[in-house]
């Protein structure tokens with residue numbers, strides 16, 4: 510890296526000193542200022558090869574300066590530092606054409622490597638086109654833990670791209686929220702966001718749901734139907750629970766990702782598609798590959814950029830912020846304003862949150878709705894946590910015949926009913942349906958009717974479980990064992 514002139518603007522003298530020392534050691538000339546107007550004067554005079562600027566300064570917001578700088582010197586690289594640490598700051602910096610966003614406090618080594626990248630890169634990042642509009646100020650994702658800040662940085666970098674992204678993380682960690690943020694703050698924000706959950710759709714219907722079908726393509730296809738790819742044209746298609754996608758549909762999806770076109774079920778004419786794919790799963794795709802349940806070539810196509818959302822227990826510093834956020838939402842919905850005292854908050858930070866943010870959100874809603882006191886104390890929180898935590902007993906085997914005997918019995922009945930000419934397909938799903946009911950009922954009773962815990966026990970997505978409970982007409986009785 511050849512010597513460059515670096516302009517640093519930050520109202521914190523200590524940061525100016527640290528940056529001057531670190532960058533001068535690399536042979537660069539460093540000029541520092543504590544305000545935005547001096548920085549602007551230098552830039553307008555044609556000085557500097559690179560800018561490092563803070564956001565909050567006494568005279569002007571560093572983010573507001575970026576479009577003005579880009580107007581007169583579009584090639585100048587700008588690195589933004591901020592202690593605000595929200596997705597909006599990261600997104601706004603990227604949206605206005607900053608080279609990189611660094612949350613404070615930052616690691617000096619990292620800053621140096623960003624500076625090197627900025628000075629060596631050939632193409633300056635482009636600001637988003639003005640017609641894309643500005644990101645709205647509402648925070649879509651709450652959390653300031655280092656893990657969440659890293660997510661914001663990745664999201665901000667992905668915003669101007671159409672790269673395929675796969676989000677992994679336990680149930681309730683916010684995968685769908687991240688997928689929506691990618692869309693809402695990305696360059697496709699004016700297009701549709703279409704979501705489909707692979708686990709919630711019968712396997713034999715997935716291809717038709719995704720790609721649409723022609724009239725008469727299969728029994729029951731009385732009309733032509735559009736698929737999610739067509740509905741998401743020009744926008745984003747969110748493939749939730751991608752690990753549950755059947756292999757045949759995977760092959761079809763791979764072809765779309767490779768060739769940018771597809772055919773409907775029963776159709777012949779290739780249809781061009783312009784869709785950004787974001788996938789999510791709580792399952793380990795590498796394990797599914799080893800088990801022969803997921804295509805390795807599709808995995809590499811989908812995981813161009815992997816994002817791993819950490820479980821809430823790995824970022825407990827976000828718990829108070831999330832609690833405040835959900836309490837605010839409750840009071841906005843007309844529930845009385847409440848707060849949580851310190852011992853209760855400490856307990857919430859120590860809890861393991863198997864259902865992650867969703868479980869916390871539900872707990873806060875219950876606290877807001879069911880308790881009359883303004884300040885919630887430890888006793889209430891303990892009682893609520895005890896009520897949703899499954900008893901420590903192991904799950905019982907079904908009484909009587911046991912699951913495998915039940916399967917055998919259903920199979921026998923089935924073969925007896927189809928002695929002369931068994932239908933060629935559907936057996937698997939039908940038998941599965943027969944055993945699903947007792948299995949789900951049992952899991953619900955083992956978790957005292959707690960659907961989050963039951964979903965975890967079964968290794969099912971919570972929405973999938975909810976759908977199955979509805980479809981199979983299972984009565985959920987809370988609190989009974």
Ligand SMILES: Nc1ncnc2c1ncn2[C@@H]1O[C@H](COP(=O)(O)OP(=O)(O)OP(=O)(O)O)[C@@H](O)[C@H]1O
Pocket residue numbers: 649650651652678679680681682683684685686687791834866867870970971972
């Ligand atoms: N960082 C966050 N800030 C605010 N709300 C959050 C955050 N993460 C998750 N939530 C909330 O928690 C709930 C669960 O989030 P979401 O549905 O995105 O999780 P998920 O990982 O997709 O879950 P699943 O795998 O079960 O589908 C939602 O109501 C969402 O709004």
